[in-house]
Amino acid sequence: MSTNIFFERKGPFLLNKLFSSISVGKKIKIFDIKPLDEANTNDLTFLDSTNYIEAAKYTKALFCLTTERLKDYLPKKCKAIIVKSVLFELCNVTRKFYPNADIDNLDQSLKTPKRKFPTVKFGNNVLVGKNCKIGKNTLIGNYSIIEQNVLIGENCVIGSHVVLKNSQIENNVVIQDGCKIGLKGFGFIPLNNKNLRFPHIGKVILKNNSEIGSNCTIDRGSIGDTIIGKNTFLDNQVHVAHNVKIGDNCMIAGQVGFAGSSIIGNNVSIGGQAGVSGHLKIGNNVKIGGGSGVVNNLPDGSIVMGYPAVPLKEFLRKSKK
Amino acid sequence: MSTNIFFERKGPFLLNKLFSSISVGKKIKIFDIKPLDEANTNDLTFLDSTNYIEAAKYTKALFCLTTERLKDYLPKKCKAIIVKSVLFELCNVTRKFYPNADIDNLDQSLKTPKRKFPTVKFGNNVLVGKNCKIGKNTLIGNYSIIEQNVLIGENCVIGSHVVLKNSQIENNVVIQDGCKIGLKGFGFIPLNNKNLRFPHIGKVILKNNSEIGSNCTIDRGSIGDTIIGKNTFLDNQVHVAHNVKIGDNCMIAGQVGFAGSSIIGNNVSIGGQAGVSGHLKIGNNVKIGGGSGVVNNLPDGSIVMGYPAVPLKEFLRKSKK
Amino acid sequence: MSTNIFFERKGPFLLNKLFSSISVGKKIKIFDIKPLDEANTNDLTFLDSTNYIEAAKYTKALFCLTTERLKDYLPKKCKAIIVKSVLFELCNVTRKFYPNADIDNLDQSLKTPKRKFPTVKFGNNVLVGKNCKIGKNTLIGNYSIIEQNVLIGENCVIGSHVVLKNSQIENNVVIQDGCKIGLKGFGFIPLNNKNLRFPHIGKVILKNNSEIGSNCTIDRGSIGDTIIGKNTFLDNQVHVAHNVKIGDNCMIAGQVGFAGSSIIGNNVSIGGQAGVSGHLKIGNNVKIGGGSGVVNNLPDGSIVMGYPAVPLKEFLRKSKK
Numbered sequence: 001m002s003t004n005i006f007f008e009r010k011g012p013f014l015l016n017k018l019f020s021s022i023s024v025g026k027k028i029k030i031f032d033i034k035p036l037d038e039a040n041t042n043d044l045t046f047l048d049s050t051n052y053i054e055a056a057k058y059t060k061a062l063f064c065l066t067t068e069r070l071k072d073y074l075p076k077k078c079k080a081i082i083v084k085s086v087l088f089e090l091c092n093v094t095r096k097f098y099p100n101a102d103i104d105n106l107d108q109s110l111k112t113p114k115r116k117f118p119t120v121k122f123g124n125n126v127l128v129g130k131n132c133k134i135g136k137n138t139l140i141g142n143y144s145i146i147e148q149n150v151l152i153g154e155n156c157v158i159g160s161h162v163v164l165k166n167s168q169i170e171n172n173v174v175i176q177d178g179c180k181i182g183l184k185g186f187g188f189i190p191l192n193n194k195n196l197r198f199p200h201i202g203k204v205i206l207k208n209n210s211e212i213g214s215n216c217t218i219d220r221g222s223i224g225d226t227i228i229g230k231n232t233f234l235d236n237q238v239h240v241a242h243n244v245k246i247g248d249n250c251m252i253a254g255q256v257g258f259a260g261s262s263i264i265g266n267n268v269s270i271g272g273q274a275g276v277s278g279h280l281k282i283g284n285n286v287k288i289g290g291g292s293g294v295v296n297n298l299p300d301g302s303i304v305m306g307y308p309a310v311p312l313k314e315f316l317r318k319s320k321k
Numbered sequence: 322m323s324t325n326i327f328f329e330r331k332g333p334f335l336l337n338k339l340f341s342s343i344s345v346g347k348k349i350k351i352f353d354i355k356p357l358d359e360a361n362t363n364d365l366t367f368l369d370s371t372n373y374i375e376a377a378k379y380t381k382a383l384f385c386l387t388t389e390r391l392k393d394y395l396p397k398k399c400k401a402i403i404v405k406s407v408l409f410e411l412c413n414v415t416r417k418f419y420p421n422a423d424i425d426n427l428d429q430s431l432k433t434p435k436r437k438f439p440t441v442k443f444g445n446n447v448l449v450g451k452n453c454k455i456g457k458n459t460l461i462g463n464y465s466i467i468e469q470n471v472l473i474g475e476n477c478v479i480g481s482h483v484v485l486k487n488s489q490i491e492n493n494v495v496i497q498d499g500c501k502i503g504l505k506g507f508g509f510i511p512l513n514n515k516n517l518r519f520p521h522i523g524k525v526i527l528k529n530n531s532e533i534g535s536n537c538t539i540d541r542g543s544i545g546d547t548i549i550g551k552n553t554f555l556d557n558q559v560h561v562a563h564n565v566k567i568g569d570n571c572m573i574a575g576q577v578g579f580a581g582s583s584i585i586g587n588n589v590s591i592g593g594q595a596g597v598s599g600h601l602k603i604g605n606n607v608k609i610g611g612g613s614g615v616v617n618n619l620p621d622g623s624i625v626m627g628y629p630a631v632p633l634k635e636f637l638r639k640s641k642k
Numbered sequence: 643m644s645t646n647i648f649f650e651r652k653g654p655f656l657l658n659k660l661f662s663s664i665s666v667g668k669k670i671k672i673f674d675i676k677p678l679d680e681a682n683t684n685d686l687t688f689l690d691s692t693n694y695i696e697a698a699k700y701t702k703a704l705f706c707l708t709t710e711r712l713k714d715y716l717p718k719k720c721k722a723i724i725v726k727s728v729l730f731e732l733c734n735v736t737r738k739f740y741p742n743a744d745i746d747n748l749d750q751s752l753k754t755p756k757r758k759f760p761t762v763k764f765g766n767n768v769l770v771g772k773n774c775k776i777g778k779n780t781l782i783g784n785y786s787i788i789e790q791n792v793l794i795g796e797n798c799v800i801g802s803h804v805v806l807k808n809s810q811i812e813n814n815v816v817i818q819d820g821c822k823i824g825l826k827g828f829g830f831i832p833l834n835n836k837n838l839r840f841p842h843i844g845k846v847i848l849k850n851n852s853e854i855g856s857n858c859t860i861d862r863g864s865i866g867d868t869i870i871g872k873n874t875f876l877d878n879q880v881h882v883a884h885n886v887k888i889g890d891n892c893m894i895a896g897q898v899g900f901a902g903s904s905i906i907g908n909n910v911s912i913g914g915q916a917g918v919s920g921h922l923k924i925g926n927n928v929k930i931g932g933g934s935g936v937v938n939n940l941p942d943g944s945i946v947m948g949y950p951a952v953p954l955k956e957f958l959r960k961s962k963k
Contacts, residue, residue: 614933
């Protein structure tokens with residue numbers, strides 16, 4: 001995520017203007033909000049869980065939102081800005097930089113494409129926004145909507161009634177009918193009477209040769225991206241929440257759901273209706289049985305089943321009881 | 322539900338004409354079919370489960386379809402009409418009053434809105450039926466369909482490929498792409514070769530500040546309404562069956578399903594892929610873990626997990642075995 | 643499946659040209675690929691599982707792709723073509739006969755129907771392909787797409803945002819909004835970097851009086867058809883994978899999922915969010931509880947619940963532990 005082509009960024013802001021109630025001294029300009037591994041010296045980053053202490057070690061950011069408990073995981077050159085709720089403060093700051101990313105507004109640039117894409121085959125009544133790029137030999141089905149700045153590679157087959165926004169689609173990607181990709185995710189600070197929506201400034205990346213079944217939903221990242229790896233196939237009605245990263249050559253069967261921010265390795269196969277909780281790390285070559293509920297990290301090569309998912313042998317032993 | 326703006330009502334009917342095979346005497350005019358708590362003295366009501374004996378005590382209705390077993394829960398002034406199957410008789414009677422509510426017919430009044438809504442922003446190819454009201458600053462996305470008599474408040478953000486029928490949407494409501502809201506539910510009397518469809522004469526109400534994720538389905542009520550409370554957020558691919566009532570400030574994660582007629586309290590959070598069986602009462606401040614299957618009523622403050630869902634401590638104890 | 647009206651067939655091919663690396667001798671012409679029970683003497687068939695040894699006994703085919711382990715289940719007149727992976731070879735051969743069935747291409751014949759269907763009521767912006775037949779009094783909702791060669795019977799009610807391709811819809815069928823029916827299924831040979839997609843040359847058949855809830859997905863068969871029986875009702879967000887055959891008078895509640903090739907009997911009721919694994923045989927009059935995961939064949943009259951699903955009594959006993 002070098003520059004954000006989907007959302008206009010405000011700023012820079014002086015650090016002490018971002019946090020009126022927190023004393024951070026000095027007149028330092030902050031240009032953007034980024035995850036630990038993507039932040040530069042001019043950016044603000046954040047550390048809200050021990051899951052990310054490895055990334056914290058190597059961050060280039062000089063300022064990091066975090067808690068009293070986590071502050072010692074930061075490198076010396078990175079100053080901790082201690083808060084009670086990292087997510088609440090992060091939400092507020094991100095809303096200052098990106099005031100239009102908490103709701104999916106109407107793309108008013110949408111038009112029926114005419115002569116602009118001579119090498120693309122369009123169905124009827126396709127709408128395409130400004131600044132889209134679509135590679136040669138790509139097909140786009142009827143009543144589908146490609147919003148502004150979306151990039152689509154070559155030889156893609158995109159079905160009907162599809163919505164693509166805030167997304168980068170590589171080559172040879174198949175997206176079946178009814179998919180809604182790149183919408184804002186389910187992220188907010190719960191407040192009585194009016195929740196505070198977390199801005200979603202990330203995008204969705206579908207890598208080469210991936211395939212998405214019909215009526216799937218893939219939300220864009222909040223900060224950071226949602227990624228489907230190369231040659232990974234999703235069956236129908238799969239739900240992929242914000243910031244999930246799925247590796248290469250995976251098979252995800254029908255109605256599987258991924259909660260936010262989990263990272264799935266390569267060559268992973270997941271049976272129908274299984275669920276993966278949020279913020280987990282699933283290794284390479286993992287097999288997850290249909291209907292399982294995964295609530296813990298899984299090392300490479302795990303074969304699990306059940307709710308909560310346990311190693312297959314243990315599941316079979318328990319089932320016999 | 323004072324008057325039904327979505328379905329034309331026939332009648333009044335004489336009580337003894339409604340039930341040819343049941344002797345109910347007298348020439349009494351019945352004007353409508355209503356649930357126990359909404360019925361007036363001119364309406365017929367019904368009692369088919371001990372879940373509703375509290376509401377039965379206070380009904381104003383003078384006639385009630387019920388069974389031999391339940392008849393004594395009715396107040397003295399309310400005459401029981403004893404039948405073998407309340408639902409079967411109710412279905413037949415409701416079909417007499419509302420002959421067009423068992424199937425979702427084409428709304429032939431749909432048109433592209435022109436000058437009628439100067440304060441609303443429409444995407445491309447939106448269709449709006451007759452008698453709709455849409456509040457100022459509301460956005461409606463591409464290829465969405467707002468059928469006749471639907472009411473939409475101010476500052477709502479409605480996505481693309483959405484269908485809204487038989488619905489009342491309050492202010493500041495967000496509905497993401499692909500949602501189908503207000504369709505008839507999954508209610509019928511099973512009969513070999515040709516099921517008898519139960520009329521769905523209720524509506525869907527989405528209260529202020531609620532949010533519905535992409536590709537959700539929310540069916541309208543059969544008799545009575547389906548309601549999503551204030552500031553309640555639903556993630557993607559959630560299914561809400563007919564007559565479900567969800568309270569305020571709830572968080573419902575992705576792919577959760579609610580069977581018909583359950584009532585959910587306020588401040589309830591439900592993890593991804595959980596299911597709530599039909600005709601249950603879930604209290605306030607309840608937390609239901611992801612993937613759980615709730616098959617019993619839950620008192621206020623419950624924290625449950627598992628299939629069937631049990632208190633969290635019990636679930637953890639069982640999981641360790 | 644007599645002749646395939648949805649996919650153009652190449653050939654005939656000489657048997658020894660279909661398998662360059664396998665010696666099958668003689669100049670025999672093969673005209674098509676068919677399942678054991680549908681194949682004629684000119685067709686190639688396949689046997690890849692002991693599930694199908696009964697059908698194997700009676701096949702008319704003279705040549706059958708199979709394995710060393712299964713070859714003895716074939717009748718004497720049927721010559722086994724021994725391969726390591728039946729699916730891999732079947733995939734390759736099917737791709738030769740049907741080179742356009744592994745991807746859902748754009749139907750370029752789609753047009754707004756004008757005077758062609760005077761007895762059908764269309765919503766706005768319906769698209770219909772060439773050679774479609776639609777029976778009288780059928781309704782088709784807004785923005786729906788009926789692709790070429792699809793057959794629809796009389797008195798059907800088809801909602802908005804529906805896609806129908808490679809399908810035969812009988813009479814009095816209801817399909818609610820957002821359904822995607824007849825798309826290619828989730829079938830492929832996993833290969834690193836570029837999976838090999840299995841052609842889907844089958845269709846979807848929805849029999850008389852069946853009903854499909856909103857946002858369901860029903861994939862067409864790969865070889866053979868996907869079938870929903872007479873008077874069978876599906877609730878919202880149900881996923882039916884390729885080749886599944888559901889009998890008559892079944893009730894399938896919301897968010898149920900069927901993996902590929904399972905066969906479900908008549909009068910089966912399945913509770914919400916249950917899942918049925920692939921290649922199973924579920925008998926008549928079976929009841930499957932909500933949220934269950936069925937991983938074994940079930941005889942007639944079974945009542946099961948749980949994950950994995952077990953007889954109800956056993957489930958209740960285990961739950962009490």
